[in-house]
Amino acid sequence: MAYATDLPRAVIYDPAYRKINYPNGDVPAHYGVCSDVIIRSYRGIGIDLQKLLHEDIKANFALYPSKRIWGLSRPDTNIDHRRVPNLEVFFSRKGKVKPISKEASDYLPGDIVSWRLDNGRPHIGLVIDKKSSDNQRYLVMHNIGFGQIAEDVLFSWKITGHYSY
Template sequence: MKKLLSTLLFFLLIGIGFAQTTPEKLSEAAIKLTEQKVIYDPSYFSIAYPNGDVPADRGVCTDVIIRAYRELGVDLQKEVHEDMRANFSLYPSIWGLKHTDKNIDHRRVPNLMKFFERHGKVKPINQNAAYYLPGDVVCWNLGGATTHIGIVINKKSRDGKRFLIVHNIGAGQVIEDCLLDYRIIGHYTY
């Protein structure tokens, strides 16, 4: 009976998307995103909820993360919104907001960092590229209050010393060897 229940639970989790989130699949989803031409556009958009997205040809770094997880059946818009609504005081107050905004909250790096801290696994931050594996989410400080986010993928740099990153820092959704180019401030799996 226990085995039957375990099997049923496993298939239920697959059906609702949980068991589909593996580092390999996240890496593949991120790589697939680079086939789509996207213009860097930090504009505020009113979007559907749940499963809302900015126009397919627009986006910023957080949209890479959102779209990659969506490929695996995870709606970060919904997940972040519900967690922020229930735990608003735990999230950054950088923008002076008094309540959640399902159009933008999930598109802000500090909010994704807090969400991954709360619901994912926080991994060590260091300058050793060997610690950053495909499927990891990495956050950087670009200077001042400017933050950035990307996904480590299963492709290596030309010298073979580190995995590459899929991100959007202004040139669209691209693959680059930039892991150690900026100060790392977050390292997660989810």
């Protein structure tokens, strides 16, 4: 189970395309987006989602939204793993899809949750082992523009995915 509690908060939200190493590539540590919380959390326990997602998207390109959403004709090791819709497909294929519900008790530390924000943009975060101030829900580590922070945001937007990996 991956945990993001030791990730640095001082991260500038920057979705810019950057050329990175492969495998185990990453944008500079002081930059990141919501998907980087997931990527870095798993990398911290020895799982390279960049490599794993690339191998799956390379073998199953038509199953991923890369052409439909971004007009790509082939996988790209620099960005594919940093895109929430690709992570949703990957976790649906290679992880365990868990029920989407309005019950806080269904969401456990280590679970990955994806949403569509009010503006329709995809977002993703990691449920961690700290509780909300009312002790009713676990917090979610995410980055929505204010660095990597743990917040009580589980039911703040429309949940579109719930996974364990």
